[in-house]
Amino acid sequence: MNAPASREETHDMEAVHAKLLEKRRVSRTLPPYRAALNSEVVETLNRFFASEVPGSSVSDVRRVGGGASKEQFFFSLTAPGGDAERYILRMDPRAAITQTDRRREFEALKAFQGIVPAPEPIWLDAEGEHFGEPAVIMRTVNGVTKPSDAGLKVSGLGTSLGTDLRAKLRDQFIDNLIAVHALDWRTAHLPSFDVADGDPKQAARWSFNYWRDLWRADEGETRPIFALAEQWLADNLPDTAELVFTHGDYRTGNYLFDEASGRVTAILDWEMARIGDYHEDLGWVLMQIFGTFENGRFRASDLFEREEFITEYERRTGRSVNRRTLHYYDVMSSWKTYIIVAANGMAAARAQHNHQDVLLTFLATTGAMFADDLCRLLGQEVPS
Amino acid sequence: MIPNVDDRLASVIRALTEVVLPHLPPEASLAQEQVQLSVGHLQILRAQLDALPGYEQEELADARALGQALASCSGGPETQAAQTALTAAVAAQGEQHRALLKAINEAIEALVRAVGADGDAASRGQLSATILKHEHARSQKDRQWFAPFGFDTL
Numbered sequence: 001m002n003a004p005a006s007r008e009e010t011h012d013m014e015a016v017h018a019k020l021l022e023k024r025r026v027s028r029t030l031p032p033y034r035a036a037l038n039s040e041v042v043e044t045l046n047r048f049f050a051s052e053v054p055g056s057s058v059s060d061v062r063r064v065g066g067g068a069s070k071e072q073f074f075f076s077l078t079a080p081g082g083d084a085e086r087y088i089l090r091m092d093p094r095a096a097i098t099q100t101d102r103r104r105e106f107e108a109l110k111a112f113q114g115i116v117p118a119p120e121p122i123w124l125d126a127e128g129e130h131f132g133e134p135a136v137i138m139r140t141v142n143g144v145t146k147p148s149d150a151g152l153k154v155s156g157l158g159t160s161l162g163t164d165l166r167a168k169l170r171d172q173f174i175d176n177l178i179a180v181h182a183l184d185w186r187t188a189h190l191p192s193f194d195v196a197d198g199d200p201k202q203a204a205r206w207s208f209n210y211w212r213d214l215w216r217a218d219e220g221e222t223r224p225i226f227a228l229a230e231q232w233l234a235d236n237l238p239d240t241a242e243l244v245f246t247h248g249d250y251r252t253g254n255y256l257f258d259e260a261s262g263r264v265t266a267i268l269d270w271e272m273a274r275i276g277d278y279h280e281d282l283g284w285v286l287m288q289i290f291g292t293f294e295n296g297r298f299r300a301s302d303l304f305e306r307e308e309f310i311t312e313y314e315r316r317t318g319r320s321v322n323r324r325t326l327h328y329y330d331v332m333s334s335w336k337t338y339i340i341v342a343a344n345g346m347a348a349a350r351a352q353h354n355h356q357d358v359l360l361t362f363l364a365t366t367g368a369m370f371a372d373d374l375c376r377l378l379g380q381e382v383p384s
Numbered sequence: 385m386i387p388n389v390d391d392r393l394a395s396v397i398r399a400l401t402e403v404v405l406p407h408l409p410p411e412a413s414l415a416q417e418q419v420q421l422s423v424g425h426l427q428i429l430r431a432q433l434d435a436l437p438g439y440e441q442e443e444l445a446d447a448r449a450l451g452q453a454l455a456s457c458s459g460g461p462e463t464q465a466a467q468t469a470l471t472a473a474v475a476a477q478g479e480q481h482r483a484l485l486k487a488i489n490e491a492i493e494a495l496v497r498a499v500g501a502d503g504d505a506a507s508r509g510q511l512s513a514t515i516l517k518h519e520h521a522r523s524q525k526d527r528q529w530f531a532p533f534g535f536d537t538l
Contacts, residue, residue: 004501035414065413157535221486224450225519227493228512231500293537356414358421365533368526375520378512 005234009205014194014274017210020099024217032352033094038063041073045089048130052123055080064088069096069271071355074140086140087122092133095353097345097360099214100271102126102134104192108270109138111188111245116176117141117255117266143256143265157366159252160292161302168262170303173255176267177285178317181278183245190245193275200239203276204328208233211336220343229335229374236382238325240277248272250281251290252301282313282321283329289337289369323383334373342367393430397423428532439529440481443522447488448474450518454495457511460502466495 038061045058056079064072071091076084092102102124109121119138128134146159161169185193196203212230220226249272256266284290285300286309292302300309310321345360354360387395405419432439451474457463473491476484492515499511527536 038411062411063413065417158537222489222493223519223522224489224492224496224515225523227489227496228515228519231496235500288537289535356418356421358418358425362421362425362533363535365530366535368523368530369536371519372523372527375516375523379516379520 005205011209012198012202013206013209013213014196016101016104016192016194017206020101021210021213021217024095024099024214027094027353028347028351030094030351030353033354035355036071036073036091038073041075041089044131045075048123048125049077053077053079059084069098069269087137088119088140089131089135089137091131091135092128093348093354094133095344095348095351097340097348097354097363098271099344101192102136102271104273105271106136107190107192108245108273109136111183111185111190112180112267112270115183116179117264118270119266119268141256141266142258144259145253145256145268148259157253157289158292159302161252165257165259165262166303169252169257169264172264173252173301173303174309174312174316176255176264177247177250177281178313180247180250180267181244181281181317185243185245185275188245190275193273195243195275196240197243200241201237203240203243203280204237204332207274207276207280207332208237211332211339215339215343218339218343218347220339220347223371225371225374225378226335226338229331229378232378233328233332233335236328238277238279238322238328241322242278242319243275244278246274246276246278246281248274248281248284250285251287252303253290277325277329278319279322279325279329280332282310282326283333285309286326286330287333287337288373289366327377327380327383331374331377334370334377338367338370338374341370389433390430393426393433397426397430400426424533431532432529440485442525444481444485444488446518446522446525447485447492450515450522451488451492453514453518454492454511457495457499457503457507459499459504459507462498462501463495463503463507466491466498470495 042058042061045061049056049058056077059076059078061073061075064074071093073089074086075089076086078084090102103126106121106124106126109118112118113120119141121136121138123137125131125135147162147165150159185195194206196206212234247267247270249269250267254267254269255264256268257264286306287300288298291298291300293299297305299305303309304312310326313319314321341364346364348354349357349360400419400423405416405423408415408419451470454470455467457467470488470491473484473487476487478484496511496515499507503511527538530536531538
């Protein structure tokens with residue numbers, strides 16, 4: 001067990017996260033938010049492009065279905081003398097189930113152009129000057145997040161890919177994650193990303209502090225296992241041996257693929273990316289809610305069994321996976337997802353600050369699964 | 385009571401499903417999703433309506449049992465103060481089950497922090513083992529309760 005955190009360590013986090021927390025606290029008293037109407041989005045896009053691309057025209061604006069976090073719209077933009085090109089507008093509601101920064105997402109997407117398949121970001125409204133709330137516009141990419149016969153399930157939650165797609169996606173899934181972790185973040189243009197190199201525990205501490213304060217800002221309704229997990233995470237911060245660029249939400253459901261060929265066309269949802277410990281991404285990938293069970297055997301993201309994924313990651317990267325550190329991030333992943341569904345989502349719904357409150361309350365019912373996960377994980381013997 | 389709650393919910397579900405939903409234009413994807421989710425919520429609420437008071441009573445009884453099981457944690461002044469507050473929260477009576485439950489859970493959270501600060505070594509292990517045992521049983525009940533939402537692989 002580590003020594004108790006000092007006062008400075010208790011408040012130690014990335015500057016962008018401190019800013020997001022402040023925004024979250026301040027915005028609590030704002031009036032209700034309602035979903036943007038298509039006509040309003042058309043008007044806003046026309047106004048925006050009148051200055052950005054004079055003479056252009058916006059057409060075929062259509063809301064994107066699915067997703068629990070952002071308001072998203074497809075649209076076409078025709079520049080003078082050019083052909084219509086398809087884009088996607090991704091806007092924050094007043095409060096979302098994950099509180100993240102569009103500028104960081106924009107920088108991450110830019111940094112990975114040509115490295116892994118990722119949508120190309122084109123325009124950024126970081127402070128919501130034009131769109132009311134922060135927004136990013138990117139080029140669209142063709143593909144699906146789940147097989148067309150997967151039913152109405154939320155993408156990535158228990159999605160079954162089937163034997164054929166699984167075989168086609170496995171290598172791409174792990175190799176793309178490895179490519180993300182291989183980014184030379186020291187030379188990439190990532191001005192919004194702070195580097196946790198103050199001491200070996202700083203990377204874990206930044207993550208823990210941010211999520212703990214997010215929980216408190218949203219006045220999450222505690223339960224004993226959550227309190228126990230928070231104490232355990234505070235007491236057992238691991239050292240980070242190597243700082244890498246992490247995706248933050250890497251799983252089936254957060255990449256697009258071509259259903260016929262099985263080729264991954266884009267990795268999505270970079271909003272929780274940071275420079276941190278690769279074990280944090282591995283713990284997230286291995287979460288049970290993002291995988292499937294077949295005859296009692298678990299497959300992470302329906303692609304790899306747990307040990308198979310760990311050993312393949314080690315073999316392909318030459319890194320070693322520290323089982324004690326991975327266990328820490330296993331616990332942190334379930335603790336974070338509990339915060340997301342039980343505190344962040346519910347706070348947004350209660351304040352009427354989201355465009356789909358009823359989905360947020362639907363998702364909050366998964367809290368019991370994460371509480372049970374925490375019981376299972378904290379009851380395990382900590383690997384040596 | 386006429387109309388009873390079940391009849392009222394049934395009529396709302398039917399109106400949403402058979403009157404509102406079919407008249408939404410194909411491009412109103414968010415509205416369609418929201419109506420479908422609303423109907424799902426209402427159907428589950430309707431199915432659980434009679435069991436709800438019993439479920440909330442049991443939830444409170446389980447929290448009280450856990451609070452009592454943690455009564456033997458010992459340590460320094462922080463632990464002793466948290467212990468006293470927990471005993472009071474467990475003993476509190478009233479009709480507001482959710483408020484009573486919240487108070488007990490917050491008192492347990494304070495005890496977890498206090499034991500982490502100045503609890504005896506033996507108390508730390510005991511606290512952890514007791515919470516894990518009770519919360520595992522509790523979360524199993526919660527998972528069963530929320531299973532109709534379709535996320536759980538129980």
